[in-house]
Amino acid sequence: MSTAVPLMPAPTAVMRARRHSRNKMAVLAALPLIVFLLLFFIGPIASFLREAFYADDQLSLANFQHLVNTPIYRIVLVNTLTIAAAVTVACVVISYPLAYLMATVGPRVAQILFFAVLLPFWSSALVRTTAWIALLGKNGPLNALLTTVGVVDEPIAFLYNFTGVMIGMTHVLMPFVVLPLYAAFRGMDGALTQAAQSLGARSLSIFRHVVLPLTSPGVVAGAIIVFMNAVGYYITPSLMGGPAQRMVAELISDNITKELNWGLAAALASVLLLAVILSLWLFNRLFGLDKLISGTSDKGSTAVSAQRTPGGRLSVVAGICAAVFLILPIIVVVPMSFGTSEFPIFPPPEYGLRWYTNFLEDSKWVNALWSSLKVGLIVTVFATVLGTTAALGVEKMSSRRKTWLDAFFIVPMSVPAILTGVALFYLTAPWGAVSNSVAVVIGHTVLAAPYVYITIRAALRSLDTNLELAALGLGASWPTMFRLVMLPALLPSLIGGAVFAFVTSFDDVVMALFLTTVRNRTLPKLMYEGIAHDFDPTVISASCILIAATALILLGRLAFGNKKVSTK
Amino acid sequence: MNIAINACSPDSRQYLGQNVVLSGIHKAYGPTVALPNVSLNVERGQFCTLLGASGSGKTTLLKIIAGFEKPDAGTVKIAGRDVTHTPIADRNIGMVFQNYALFPHMSVFDNVSFPLRMRKVGSDEIKKRVNETLDLVSMTKLATRLPRELSGGQQQRAALARALVFTPDILLMDEPLGALDKNLRQTIQLQLKKLHHDLGLTIVFVTHDQEEAMHLSDHIVILDRGTIIQQGLPEDLYRKPSSEFVAGFLGECNFVSGGDRKTLGVRPDKVRLATHLAESDIRYEGRILMSTFSGLHWKVFIEYQDKTIVAYAPGDLSEAARTPGAALSWGFRRQDAMEFAAA
Numbered sequence: 001m002s003t004a005v006p007l008m009p010a011p012t013a014v015m016r017a018r019r020h021s022r023n024k025m026a027v028l029a030a031l032p033l034i035v036f037l038l039l040f041f042i043g044p045i046a047s048f049l050r051e052a053f054y055a056d057d058q059l060s061l062a063n064f065q066h067l068v069n070t071p072i073y074r075i076v077l078v079n080t081l082t083i084a085a086a087v088t089v090a091c092v093v094i095s096y097p098l099a100y101l102m103a104t105v106g107p108r109v110a111q112i113l114f115f116a117v118l119l120p121f122w123s124s125a126l127v128r129t130t131a132w133i134a135l136l137g138k139n140g141p142l143n144a145l146l147t148t149v150g151v152v153d154e155p156i157a158f159l160y161n162f163t164g165v166m167i168g169m170t171h172v173l174m175p176f177v178v179l180p181l182y183a184a185f186r187g188m189d190g191a192l193t194q195a196a197q198s199l200g201a202r203s204l205s206i207f208r209h210v211v212l213p214l215t216s217p218g219v220v221a222g223a224i225i226v227f228m229n230a231v232g233y234y235i236t237p238s239l240m241g242g243p244a245q246r247m248v249a250e251l252i253s254d255n256i257t258k259e260l261n262w263g264l265a266a267a268l269a270s271v272l273l274l275a276v277i278l279s280l281w282l283f284n285r286l287f288g289l290d291k292l293i294s295g296t297s298d299k300g301s302t303a304v305s306a307q308r309t310p311g312g313r314l315s316v317v318a319g320i321c322a323a324v325f326l327i328l329p330i331i332v333v334v335p336m337s338f339g340t341s342e343f344p345i346f347p348p349p350e351y352g353l354r355w356y357t358n359f360l361e362d363s364k365w366v367n368a369l370w371s372s373l374k375v376g377l378i379v380t381v382f383a384t385v386l387g388t389t390a391a392l393g394v395e396k397m398s399s400r401r402k403t404w405l406d407a408f409f410i411v412p413m414s415v416p417a418i419l420t421g422v423a424l425f426y427l428t429a430p431w432g433a434v435s436n437s438v439a440v441v442i443g444h445t446v447l448a449a450p451y452v453y454i455t456i457r458a459a460l461r462s463l464d465t466n467l468e469l470a471a472l473g474l475g476a477s478w479p480t481m482f483r484l485v486m487l488p489a490l491l492p493s494l495i496g497g498a499v500f501a502f503v504t505s506f507d508d509v510v511m512a513l514f515l516t517t518v519r520n521r522t523l524p525k526l527m528y529e530g531i532a533h534d535f536d537p538t539v540i541s542a543s544c545i546l547i548a549a550t551a552l553i554l555l556g557r558l559a560f561g562n563k564k565v566s567t568k
Numbered sequence: 569m570n571i572a573i574n575a576c577s578p579d580s581r582q583y584l585g586q587n588v589v590l591s592g593i594h595k596a597y598g599p600t601v602a603l604p605n606v607s608l609n610v611e612r613g614q615f616c617t618l619l620g621a622s623g624s625g626k627t628t629l630l631k632i633i634a635g636f637e638k639p640d641a642g643t644v645k646i647a648g649r650d651v652t653h654t655p656i657a658d659r660n661i662g663m664v665f666q667n668y669a670l671f672p673h674m675s676v677f678d679n680v681s682f683p684l685r686m687r688k689v690g691s692d693e694i695k696k697r698v699n700e701t702l703d704l705v706s707m708t709k710l711a712t713r714l715p716r717e718l719s720g721g722q723q724q725r726a727a728l729a730r731a732l733v734f735t736p737d738i739l740l741m742d743e744p745l746g747a748l749d750k751n752l753r754q755t756i757q758l759q760l761k762k763l764h765h766d767l768g769l770t771i772v773f774v775t776h777d778q779e780e781a782m783h784l785s786d787h788i789v790i791l792d793r794g795t796i797i798q799q800g801l802p803e804d805l806y807r808k809p810s811s812e813f814v815a816g817f818l819g820e821c822n823f824v825s826g827g828d829r830k831t832l833g834v835r836p837d838k839v840r841l842a843t844h845l846a847e848s849d850i851r852y853e854g855r856i857l858m859s860t861f862s863g864l865h866w867k868v869f870i871e872y873q874d875k876t877i878v879a880y881a882p883g884d885l886s887e888a889a890r891t892p893g894a895a896l897s898w899g900f901r902r903q904d905a906m907e908f909a910a911a
Contacts (some may be wrong), residue, residue, distance in 0.1 A: 191669035194636055197656040198663040199683035199730065209682070213673045309655075 029393030030405060033386045033449060041412050041446045044423035049273070051426075052266035063267035073251070077271065080248040083165055083237070084230035090170045091226045092219055094322045095177040100211075100312075101319030102178075103185035115554065116327040121175035123330065123550045124507030126524050127543040129239050130531060131329035132168050133159060134336055134344040134540060141332060141346030164240035171326065172236055173229055177222035184218030193309075203311020221287050228279040232272055232416020234510050239531055248272050249418045253513070256422060269419050280414055289407050330547055337537075337544040344537055355541040365538060368526040375437055375522060376505040379444040383501035386445070387452025388494065395460045406457070413450040420446055421511040428515070440515040440522070444505035451504060452497035459493035499553060507546075583613040585770025586647035586737040588633060593642035595628055602628045603639075603794040610738075610772060610787070615764050617773045617781040619817075620791035626774045627742060629791070633772060634740055635659050646737050657686075662731030662739045666746060668723045670715040676702070676726045677711040683734040701733040704763070721752045728760075738770045745780065757783050778818050782806070790814055809833075812908045821906075822877045824852070829910045838904040839879035841868065842889040842897055851899040859890035866890055870898055 055062035067073045102113045120128055135142055136158035143155035158164055192214070196206045234249035241247075248268055255265035283289065308316065332346055337355060339348030359365045394405050412420065424443045425434065433439040463486070471481040487494075512525040521529075523542060530536040588610040595603040603625050610616045618626040631637040633644060635656035643652045651659050670679050677698060684694045702708045705725040715723055724744060731739055745753045761784055764771055775781055781788050782802045789799040798810045802818075809815035812823060815833045822839065826832040832850075845851060854872035861867075866885045870877040879898060881889065889896060 189667065189669060189672075191665045191667065192671060194634075194656075195663065195665060195669035195671075196682070197636075198634060198659075198661055200657045200660075200686035200734070201682070202655075202657055202686075205686060210671060 023397070026393040026396035029389045030397070031393075033390035033409065033453070034405075036386055036449070037408070037412060037446065040424065040427075040442050041415075041420060044427040045273075045415070045419060048262075048419075048423040048426045049266050049270055051262045052270050055263055063263045064270075066264060067267050067271070073268070076246050076248055076251050079245065080231055080272075081275075083162075083169070083245065083247060084227050084233075086166060087169045087173060087230045088223050088227045090166060091174045091177045092223055094170065094325070095174055095181050095219075095222070097315040097318035098322035098326075099178050099181035099185050099215075099319075100315050101323070102182050104308075104312075113323055116323045117175050117178050118554055119547070119551060120171065120326050120330060122503060122554055123547050124509070124524055125172045125235050126507070126509050126527055126531075127546050128172055128329060129168055129236050130527065130539050130543045131333040132164075132171065132240065133531065133535075135329050135332050135346070136164065136167070137344070139343060139345065141336075144346070159240055160242040162241070162245055164242075165237050165245045168236040168240040169230060169233060171329070172233075173226045174322075174326065176225045176229065177219060180218040180222040181215060184215040188214050197309065203309040203314075206309065207311060217287065221283065224279050224283045224286075228276050228283075228414055229416075231275045231279075232418060234416075234418050235528065239528075249416060249510075252418060252422060256425075256514075262426070265422065269422065272416060273419060276415055280411070284407070289403075289410055333540060334544055334547070337541040339537070342537065343535070344540055355537045358538045359541050359545070362538070364526065365523075365542065368521055368523040371437070371516075371520050372506055372522040372524070375440055375444060376502045378441050379448055379505040380498050380502040382441070382445045383448035383452050383504075384494070384498045387449045387497060387501070388456050390449075391453050391456035391460060394457065409450050409453045412446050417447065417508065417510040421514040424511070425514040434515055435517050435519065437516065437520045440512055440520075443511040443515050444508060447508065447511070448501035448504040451500045455493045455497035455500065456490065459490050463489055496557070499557070503550070503553070583768035583770070584735060585613055585739070585768060587612045587614075587770065588738055588772065589643075589645040589648075590629075590633070591643050591645075593629070593632060593639045593644070595632065595637065595639050601794060603632075606642075606794070606796060608789060608796065608799075610770060612770055613768045614787050615761075615769075615771045615773065615785050616787045616789060617775060617785040618789050618791060619775060619778060619781045621776055623793075624791040625794035626776075626791050628794075630740055630742055630772060630774050633738070634661055634663055660734070660737050662734070662736030664724075664727050664731050664739070664741045664744045666743045668715075668727040668744075670723055670727055670730070672715050675712050675714055676707060676718070676729075679715070679726060680711075680730045680733050682730065687734060697733055698729075701729045704732070705729045705759075720748050721756060724748065724756060728763075732767075732769075738772060741771060741773045743775055744773075745775075746777075753780070760784065782818070788818075790817060809906060815906060815908070820878055822879075823875070824872070824877075825910070826905075826907060831908045831910045833906040833908060834900045834904055836867070836878045837865075837880045838900050839877065839881075840899055840901075841879055841881050841885065843886070844881070845897060845899050846901070849899040849901055850905070851897055854896055854898055856890065856892050856894050856896050858892055868896075870896055872898070 052063050053059055053061070067077075098113070098117070102110055102117075105113070134140060137143070138155045138157070138159075142158070146152050147155060158167065188211075192210055193206055196210045201209065231247075232249050233247060234253065237245055237247045238250045238253075248271065252265045252268045252272070255261045255268065280289070335351075336344045336346050336348060338351045338353070339345055340350045340352040340354045341348065390405075390409065394402055394409075397405070421443055424439055424446075428434060428439040428442070431438075433442070467485055467489070468481060471485045472478070476484065506522075507524060508522075509524040509528050512522045513528065516522060516525055523546075527539045527542055530539040530542075588608075590606060590608040593603055593606040595601075606625075606629060608629075618629055620626045628637060632639050633646075635651070635654065639652065643650055645651065646659065646661070670676075671682065674682070680698045680701060681694050684697060689697070698711075699708065702711055705728055707722065707725050707729060710718065710722060710726075713722075715726065718726065727744070745756060748756065757780065763769065773781075773784060785802055787799065788802055788805055790797045790805070792813060798805060798814050805814060805818050809818065812831055812833060815821040816823070820836050821833045822836065824832050824834075840846075840849060852872055854870040854877060857869040857871050857876060859866055859868045861883075865880040865883060868879045868881055868885070868890055870879060877898065888894060
């Protein structure tokens with residue numbers, strides 16, 4: 001438009017002026033989230049990491065030297081990378097058959113499988129870890145089954161070792177690969193595998209020459225996200241691993257809470273941050289960060305009703321096993337919560353509401369639940385407002401600015417929660433913000449606002465800008481246009497973003513560990529304490545309450561999503 | 569683009585293709601019966617088109633020949649060999665898909681060499697055969713391109729090369745020209761026809777486009793609701809349709825009541841107007857709705873009872889016989905009418 005010959009100078013000037021004011025509005029809209037993140041994300045992390053470069057109030061690299069020279073730190077760093085890499089590989093391998101299955105079954109079965117993937121995905125890592133601990137324990141149902149059937153004589157130690165960490169973390173992180181991989185399978189023309197078959201290719205060749213090259217972008221994207229998450233993982237390795245599986249996040253936490261060595265903690269955090277930034281950089285190089293925003297693009301390929309190849313049938317079996325792996329702990333934990341014994345047993349010899357009663361009658365559980373709800377609702381409001389205005393603003397900016405701000409807004413959800421949590425603790429503890437829940441609200445908003453931002457940005461992208469122009473051209477003022485045209489179109493995403501924000505806050509443990517006290521702790525924090533110290537079965541009933549809530553939200557969303565589709 | 573191959577004289581024709589025999593094919597999806605009981609012979613070197621509306625079962629039939637679907641009953645024989653239970657990869661069938669299904673991550677060369685690589689052919693031999701086949705469809709210069717860098721017509725030719733390079737027993741084509749614009753379609757139809765003739769391919773072609781079917785085929789099979797209604801040479805089907813359905817489906821046709829539970833069908837080019845009518849002709853009185861000039865003839869739309877009758881009249885048609893709103897006598901010779909039992 002700017003290159004057009006200015007035959008009529010007046011309109012061009014008007015247009016330029018209008019564009020100028022539009023840009024100003026856009027910057028103004030994006031500003032709150034920018035300022036918020038500078039103050040409560042970039043600022044705290046920078047000042048926390050500064051500690052790494054100081055020893056005895058002097059600028060020095062002593063902390064890093066200490067990291068390199070102490071075997072235990074070296075071992076933990078190597079451990080962290082090894083475990084993260086192993087988990088990434090496991091996620092990819094197990095996701096393939098499942099994603100294939102999801103993409104090739106009928107819509108009804110696909111929906112059930114989606115539920116099996118999304119229910120664990122949406123329920124907190126803590127709930128899932130609880131379920132696994134209950135399921136895999138020495139006296140747990142799996143060992144009981146194995147010894148009764150006679151597969152093994154002695155119970156297998158699944159927990160507090162490498163196996164435990166692998167099972168727990170793979171379970172938690174697998175959906176990050178399954179979902180993009182599913183999208184890749186769906187985006188693949190179904191006729192391609194038919195074509196390969198007709199040209200003489202067998203299962204393995206089809207996989208190697210057609211499926212693998214065409215799905216690898218989705219897999220690599222998912223794998224990077226898994227790796228990025230895995231290096232900073234805290235809860236699962238600390239609860240399901242043994243001393244030999246200590247990861248860097250746990251070490252950071254120990255240095256702060258037990259050793260009170262902030263310098264060393266900051267040095268470890270720098271290493272962790274470096275790993276995450278490298279992963280993000282790699283992702284950006286390979287795919288562009290905007291891929292994180294566009295989400296799953298479901299082209300909806302022609303559902304090909306063809307005979308499966310032998311390899312396809314084998315994959316179906318493996319896919320079903322993967323789905324069972326995802327949903328099993330959640331299914332098993334429900335009957336266990338209705339047991340009455342001091343230890344979780346499956347199946348319970350006697351059913352009762354003992355642990356639910358305990359949950360409702362013990363004031364610490366009720367208080368924690370209340371505190372979680374309160375924090376969650378406040379965070380939802382803040383995150384939704386900040387994220388939505390920022391998305392509306394960025395949408396109007398030049399593409400260069402868009403790229404930068406997209407990256408800036410995405411970073412907080414990529415940085416491990418432990419880093420943000422510790423940094424905020426470092427910043428806000430002196431103000432007394434930890435004991436009055438202000439700190440945890442800030443922390444959760446840092447985590448949740450990017451989700452809202454991404455959801456709304458994706459929705460705005462798919463919104464036809466001509467609608468906006470048409471409404472304005474028909475004489476609507478901008479606020480009227482927003483109310484009558486944009487808002488109704490954005491509403492599903494707005495609700496989705498808000499729900500996501502709430503769940504993010506409600507599920508978080510890591511930040512709550514640092515940013516709340518005994519008096520205002522959230523439910524996940526109390527559950528964590530319930531597992532970490534001595535196993536309190538109330539945790540299982542609490543988990544089931546959370547699972548039920550998640551399942552309801554999910555079913556609501558699925559139903560809502562269906563309605564959206566059917567009205568199209 | 570010309571396809572230069574050694575043209576064989578009709579008597580010395582060598583057939584690359586084999587014959588296909590389907591007998592008693594039954595296929596149901598749950599309670600819906602797609603194909604109740606279909607038997608079909610496709611001769612060696614025949615260009616056989618399965619013609620029908622969507623849902624007529626033509627694509628299901630093609631998939632059963634290819635092996636993408638298993639029939640619930642019946643057998644599929646290719647070159648006398650029962651392949652009903654043979655995996656697709658072992659059937660040696662070339663298939664051109666509706667949207668070509670070229671592998672998007674492979675160059676044209678790699679796409680075309682794929683079936684040879686699957687058959688563990690040596691690399692020198694692969695090079696030779698791929699280049700020969702690409703030459704056949706004039707794609708040699710585009711061998712290093714990726715599918716997305718090709719036009720629709722070029723993709724079509726690459727897909728054809730890939731389906732031919734391993735000398736398949738039969739070539740199956742599932743509405744392969746559907747995505748092309750009309751001019752390109754006609755060019756490719758000609759090339760395909762020539763390729764078919766010169767190589768002696770057996771082709772089973774699926775389409776819903778009756779004009780395309782007429783242009784291409786030696787043998788047309790008309791399907792409706794999973795059943796073969798009529799099959800034969802294109803001109804036989806056009807001139808002697810066995811039913812009102814076939815007459816209406818293959819080319820334009822006007823229907824009038826013939827009395828005595830009979831329907832008369834007449835093609836537009838056999839309709840005579842006004843002064844062209846002879847004494848002995850069957851006559852009707854109608855009213856002109858509209859008339860258009862197509863170069864070859866006038867196309868006159870006549871309102872008769874509740875129907876619209878279409879007539880192709882010679883270019884010298886008088887103005888009175890093509891003025892909208894005017895009354896017009898029309899009719900046809902008794903021997904030009906096709907007689908059907910009324911539905």
